[in-house]
Structure formats: structure tokens, C-alpha cells
Amino acid sequence: MTTDKKQNLQDAFLNSVRRSRTPLTIFLVNGVKLQGIVTWFDNFCLLLRRDGHSQLVYKHAISTIMPGTPIQMFEGGEDAPA
Template identity: 75%
Template sequence: MVNNVRKAKVPVTIFLMNGVKLQGVITWFDNFCVLLRRDGQSQLVYKHAISTVMPSQP
């Protein structure tokens, strides 16, 4: 699923375990991290901190 939204550049909403909501496009990921891009800024998020990933398109 993550690779599909990355390839299609589908915007996603990521909820973290602490309740924080992040939005953007996944540009890269590996076994441990996801790189999220929004407004020209990138955020590296560790997968163990992610609760939910919701694509904005089905």
C-alpha cells in the first residue's frame, strides 16, 4: 500500500501514536522510516511512531 501511494504521489494523512496528524506525499520509505513531503519541506517519520496511514484517494 505504501509503495502504491508513493508511486502515484497520492496525498496521505498519517496519524502518529501520540495523536499528531501529518499530511503530505510519501516520497521515500524503507523498513524503518517514511519520508513525507509537504510545502517544500520533508519530514522523516519512524514507522514505529505511526498509528494510521490514510490515503486521500481510494
């Protein structure tokens, strides 16, 4: 067994958009649309910042996350490693 800790897709995606400060559009399960950049996240929620204001958003309320620009999460191509 290796000592490298594998990161799940959700954490890899959120880390990528957080580090690059990629603007996001987030749709909640009730249809509300939120926009901003992720400044922090954990297992249950994320902090979305826009116009100097932060919103704590619970992950269970999120339906879809759309980056404002294309992102590359993995080196060497678009697809995740197997």
C-alpha cells in the same frame, strides 16, 4: 520455489501511494496528524513531503495512514491475492 519475491502488504501499500503521489493523512501514536506525500521509505522510516519540506517519520510512531483518494493496489479487484 519461485524466483518471484513476494512483497508484504506494508511495502505494496507504500509503493503504491509513493508511485501515484497520493496525498496521505498520517496519525502518530501520540495523536499528531501529519499530511503529505511519501517520497521514500525503508524498513524503519518514511519521508513525507509537503509544501516543499520533508519530514522523516519513524514507522514505529505511526498509528494510522489514510489515503486522500481511493487507491487500487492490486490488479483485477479490491482484495489482495491470497
